[in-house]
Amino acid sequence: MNTIKDFSLQLALITTAIFTFQIFIAGRLERNNYVNIILSVLLGLSILLCMSFPTYISANVRLDIRIVPLLLGTLYGGLRTGLFLSAIIILYRFYLGIDLGLYSTILTLLISMPVIVFFQKNFTKAKKRKRINIAVILCIYYCLVGITVVSVLKGISFKVLQVQFIYILITTVAVWLFTSLNETINEVLRKNQQLQADVKEAEIAFLRSQIKPHFLYNALSSIAALCIDEPHKAGALTIDLSQYLRSSFDFKQLDSLTTIEKELELLNAYINIEKTRFGTRLVVEYDVDATLLDIRIPPLILQPLVENAIRHGLMSSLRGGTVQISVNQKEDAVVSFAVVDNGYGMSEQKREEILKPGMNKKGVGLGNINQRLKLLYGTCICIESAEGKGTRVFFNIPVQPVKQIGD
Known part of the structure; x- marks a missing residue:
């Protein structure tokens, strides 16, 4: 009974270390040096504790797991x-004394570890059931050695x-x-991450689906307004719109990224459309690296x-203005x-309202863009504004592209 009790204590110590690690990496399936350091420290501590509370078979024979x-x-x-x-293991065993136990520990590790390391690559690539089988076989192999x-x-x-049989x-x-347990936890985490990725993908797809029809509605309204009085401008506007659409719909997936250069080309096509409609009332300036x-x-x-900025900031006034x-x-x-x-410009209350999704029922609103930035980068739009003076809308994103959703 004492043997079972001692082994149970060691199991409890290992369980504490392993589940502490699982809690730490919850939601982080990627392996990096920082995570491996935590794993090494916790398992190293559990090894020291197991060796500190061994099962004594005799004065010269002690076992731990x-x-x-x-x-x-x-x-x-x-x-x-x-x-x-x-x-x-070797250092602690050396600390306990130089005896046959130290030599047997070193020999066991020298014989077992190369085999365990060799099969580690297969273990990494294997699926759940095969991983479990590999771990069990290697455990039996180590014990027999x-x-x-x-x-x-x-x-x-x-x-x-007899005690060795219980030990094995x-x-x-x-x-x-x-x-x-570890494989089950990782499987749950993977499914949860995939579910979150699918939700993000669906939400971004919905947000983008709001933008294009809204823009097309405004562009077609501008063309219709010019058809009677200025048909040549309406024709030029139609060409700009067709160029915009050719580039705008050139995305293989809903979560695809574009370049700043392409985005500026689309933006320039849109501005040409608005300039055709508003004339000299609209001035646009670029400051692009x-x-x-x-x-x-x-x-x-x-x-x-x-x-x-154009429709709500400038064109609400007869004098128009400048967009930078x-x-x-x-x-x-x-x-x-x-x-x-x-x-x-706008009031502080208005600034808070327009960033809320769904507040602008007739259009897209800044809340839409704000949601996309939060989903993709964890950043948000900032607004500085003063009534009668103007508005500055700005945001920052990482230079490196975001990882494609669902990858």
């Missing part, structure tokens, strides 16, 4: 984690053999249990902002976008 954290750490953390944990080494160096009695049974069941034209951004992210569009590198890894107008 260090193989469980050692095996799990090597299979999930890789070669470096396995070497780190092996070093902990350990028993063989101890038998050669120390000899073995029937009593020791407990370690095998523990490895099977922990590997199964030419080195940023190849940076990838979400499509149709600027046009709605410029449209709001700037794209510049703010920091090493950040691009800053800004749309500034010297139009009517």
